[in-house]
Amino acid sequence: MRPAKLPDQQVFARLTEVFRRKGYQGASYADLMAATGLVKASLYHRFPGGKEDMVNAVLSHVGNEFSTCVLSPAQEAGPPEKRAQQMARGLAKFYGSGRNWCLLDTLTLASDRRTLKHAKRSMELWVESFARIARDAGLSPALSRRRAEDAVAAIEGGLIVSRVMHSRRPFLRALLTLPDRLTSAG
Amino acid sequence: MRPAKLPDQQVFARLTEVFRRKGYQGASYADLMAATGLVKASLYHRFPGGKEDMVNAVLSHVGNEFSTCVLSPAQEAGPPEKRAQQMARGLAKFYGSGRNWCLLDTLTLASDRRTLKHAKRSMELWVESFARIARDAGLSPALSRRRAEDAVAAIEGGLIVSRVMHSRRPFLRALLTLPDRLTSAG
DNA sequence: GTCTATAGCTTGATAGAC
DNA sequence: GTCTATCAAGCTATAGAC
Secondary structure: OOOOOOOHHHHHHHHHHHHHHHHHHHOOHHHHHHHHOOOHHHHHHHOOOOHHHHHHHHHHHHHHHHHHHHHHHHHOOOOHHHHHHHHHHHHHHHOHHHOOOOHHHHOOOOOOHHHHHHHHHHHHHHHHHHHHHHHHOOOOHHHHHHHHHHHHHHHHHHHHHHHHHOOOHHHHHHHHOHHHHHHOOO | OOOOOOOHHHHHHHHHHHHHHHHHHHOOHHHHHHHHOOOHHHHHHHOOOOHHHHHHHHHHHHHHHHHHHHHHHHHOOOOHHHHHHHHHHHHHHHOHHHOOOOHHHHOOOOOOHHHHHHHHHHHHHHHHHHHHHHHHOOOOHHHHHHHHHHHHHHHHHHHHHHHHHOOOHHHHHHHHOHHHHHHOOO
């Protein structure tokens, strides 16, 4: 009998896990097959362009998750501080309290231009979303932009220090200081 | 006639360049051969353990550079603010104003335990060096440690945002705020 | 949409001449 | 300390059956 289709959601989740840990070049088909339980030809059936297609599908999928989990609070009504706190909670969940690594980091080592552009667009959305909070808190557009970029950097850097030092605290501190970072005057 | 020995310094510098851009798995022998001008067997002659040996030699070599270029100002006499400024200048040079990527980031994706331990030790030295500045500025040991970790995270994150967004400013801002980050009260 | 089977290329690694 | 030559293993990719 014909094997049932493995749900897209599961495929995406498992591919994501591999790319997060190994990056683009580090993720071999052997890894991707083992993670999904699908054989190579099946992966090519779903992603005709091979790994490049997979990576971009994963970036889109994870980008959607990130939007609903983290970015959407920025759009809603309410005081900027509260919205920033909500985003921090979303980030804690999204990054598994620092256990997960960030695709925008791991996928931007020696991968193709399409992927790099995709990653840049994703980070741009993230920064813009943070900047909106800062503007709503009364900061100037230019300062808001800087604060937003620096907040993203604090989180990405927190993830790296957490990864290298084997402690989640640096990442968690970056979340704790997020609201102040985005909304405090000066 | 027998080909002359290619100076260690040049070999290290060129290998470093490759590992910085491609990470451990991304750096193939083809890449390493092209960068050094040495053939595969010659690389194995210098590094009997292959890539793992190369990476660890590169980490040691770059670690020494980092020590003299960045960490040594922390040991000297003088006001903490001045020393922090000196370190910021050293970091600007070391990271090519944001053009260079950090080995502690790129080499910690799916590489062997020895390399991960080496990277952790290097970052530990870095954090400790920053923390000393903070203590000399009068901060408590615990706060100094947190400030130091967060400062390293700000720099690593600045490098990532700079890399993804194609702008050196996030990294350069992380340097500009370094002295205050390490020495301000509270 | 899954699988088996196969192809050719690239990889990491070694032996041995100069 | 460099090189040429060679190797098995792993890699990406495709053809075709069910």
